[in-house]
Amino acid sequence: MSSRQTLLTTTELLAGYHVGGRPVAIAGPVSLNIDGGRMICLLGPNGSGKSTLMRTLSGLQPALGGKIDLLGDKGASLRDPSRLARKISLVLTDPVRHSHLTVYSLVALGRYPYSGWLGTLREEDKRIIAWAMEMAGIEGYAERKMGMLSDGEKQKVMLARALAQDTPLMMLDEPTAHLDLPSRIQIMQLLHKLARTTQKGILLSTHELDLALQAADEVWLLHRAGGALEKGAPEDLVLNGTFEAVFDKEGIHFDKDTGSFHIHAGSSKKIGLMGEGAAAFWTKRALQREGFEVASEGLPSIHADGITWTLKSISGSQSFTTISALLQALRTLTISHEDIH
Incomplete structure (x- = not known):
């Protein structure tokens, strides 16, 4: 198997802004690589600098320090829009302002770096546009006006435009924003498939932690304070405690066993749970939502087999046919400190 091409490299990159003539660092310094054939998810709490780092990597704003090497071109492409447009396609969360354009016309703008000033589309351009619209699931929208689309539909159009640009590197800032759950899953699956089949390098920022853990080849995880960045396989960042350190807040806990967040109600009540499979998981x-600390044994305890839920305590036992009924009993029963403590 041939080695993957490195598309973008940074060395001690510092991203941020100038405020009153003074530099304000938001993220970094970071040294990173984006290789072809891989999908990288950029994660972090609000305010950690995800969008700032994305805009710096894509050339939309200058770096405060460090170096960016784009396809062997040490920063020159980032200063030349025509060269940059053939190397990086970008999807931002900014609202679409061209409400009068048809969907086809906007997607066709992705071919502008190749069509010249007159914008004449060759047959190859038209084929790529049709492919991009099909991939984004908007092949039936060609003549619809942008102003008539929902936010989610507009997001798919912008993704199609980026696909039509056909660059080796794609950067997307929250591409699943405004989409319903099935569409979010489809977009993540599509981007992962594109990275594999076309050898494009894909970098996307997202708040979809559960989908990122499933789909990303690599995760870049920004801390809230100081701009520090951890990177690695998502599974490694879960197992070494990085996800817990970055996202844990009061009342919320990241469970590395399931890769999901749990809401804690702030109670110290303990209860045992026995069972396996989906019934025990849910x-x-x-x-946990009710505020219990769940252990594998002890009294009181619940045995869950998916058909019945049996609650046992020193006062006796009760059986229920739904989780809802079980929770209602736990809320309303007067249970002594010997029962739940």
């Missing part, structure tokens, strides 16, 4: 989640 019972545990419901109990």
Whole structure:
């Protein structure tokens, strides 16, 4: 198997702004690589600098320090829009202002770096536009006006425009924003497939932590303060505690066993849970939402087999046919400190 091409490299890159003539660093210094054939998800809490880093990497704003090497071109492409447009396609969260354009016309703008000033589309351009619209799931929208689309539909159009640009590197700032859950999953699957089949390098920022953990080849994880960045396989960042350190807040806990967040109600009540499979998983989640600390044994305890839920305590036992009924009993029963403590 041939080695992947390195598309972008940074060395001690510092991203931020100038405020009153003084530099204000938001993210970095970071040294990073984006290779072809890989999808990287940029994650972090609000205010950690995801968009600032993305805009710096894409050439929309200058770096405060460090170096960017884009396809062997040490920064020159970032200063030349015509060269940059053939190397990086960019999807931002900025609202689409051209409401009078048809969907086809906007997607066709992705071919502008190749069509010249007159914008004449060759047959090859038209084929790529049709492919991009099909990939984004908007092949039936060609004559619709942008102003008539929902936010989610507009997001798919902007993705199609980036696909039509056909660059080796794609950068997307929250591409699943405004989309419903099935569409978010489809977009993440599409981007992962594109990275594999076309050897494009894809960098996207997202708040979809669960989808990123499933789809990303690599995660860049920005801390809230100081601009520090951790990078690696998502599984490694889960197992070494990085996700917990970055995202844990009061009342919220990242569970490395399931790769999901749990909401804690702030109670110290303890309860045992026995069972396996989906019934035990969802019972545990419901109990944690109710403020219980769930253990594998002890009294009181619940046995969940997916058909019945049996609550046992020193006062006796009760059986329920739904989790809802079980929770209602736990809320309303007068249970002594010997029962739940």
